Amino acid sequence: MGGALMDGVSPGTIGRLTCHCLAVETARHGVVLVDTGLGMRDMLRPTGRLPWLNSALLRFRYDPERSMLRHLTRLGLHPRDVRHIVMTHLDFDHAGGLVDFPQATVHLMQAEAQVARAREGVLGRARYRPVQWGDTQRWRTYGEGDLGDWYGLGAVRQLDGLPQGFALVPLPGHSAGHAGVAVETPRGWLLHAGDTYFNRAEIHAEPPHCPPGSAAYEAAMAWSGPLVRAQQRRVRMQARAPDAPVMVFCTHDPVEFVALSAWTDGQQATAAAAAA
Secondary structure, three states, X not given: OXXXXXXXXXXXOOOOOOOOOEEEEOOOOOEEEEOOOOOHHHHXXXXXXXXXXXXXXXXXXXXXXXXXXXXXXXXXXXXHHEEEEEOOOOOHHXXXXXXXXXXXXXXXXXXXXXXXXXXXXXXXXXXXXXXXXXOHHHEEEEOHHHOEEEOOEEEEOOOOOXXXXXXXXXXXXXXXXXXXXXXXXXXXXXXEOOOOOOOOHHHHOOOOOOOHHHHHHHHHHXXXXXXXXXXXXXXXXXXXXXXXXXXXXXXXXXXXXXXXXXXXXXXXXXXHHHHO
């Protein structure tokens, strides 16, 4: 809904937002997901699994073919191939597919696990949906004592069972335990900033700004508005730093999604040529 008022680019009255997740195939640690988006059960039976008001405002496309499970199936992968899931946070539009991969270890910040289990207030009950999570005994949580340095930001550099090329970067604000997830690639680091920002213009434009529809939803879902703005400043500095080989993107911006899809396709083509 909202056209350019929501995403900054779409003509007419229909805006387009994404739920940008990653699937990283590793040599020895199976497939690692960064977030899961809506799950198969959310697509087939959303009533009771998703908050009705958010669903009505965002008008999700309930297409099972768009689930992470189906995406991986088309790549010839099985749910058991997913051995790890690293979460930016546990909002319903990020964690819906957790139950689709029951054998995976789920990595997240301890603060996020605590507030998700508590589900305090109207916002807490809306955003956190335990029916999506599956067995929470597989959660591996990280606290302040686990933090080291990653390009000037505090980060969990060693996630249990994963190689050094993954990091959890605490960016609380959107939620109490919200984090970015950094992934090292042959062409440098990616930082999936989750919902630290909703639109690329908040980070890359001067002056920073956000389409009013996205700005309103971003504010409504924020656990702490001042912290959201503080984290945006930190990510903005990271994205603009000439000496930091980091490509930053968020969950919901459709232009960033298209750009990263093209970047990923190019990287896969380069790897295939090198292997030939």
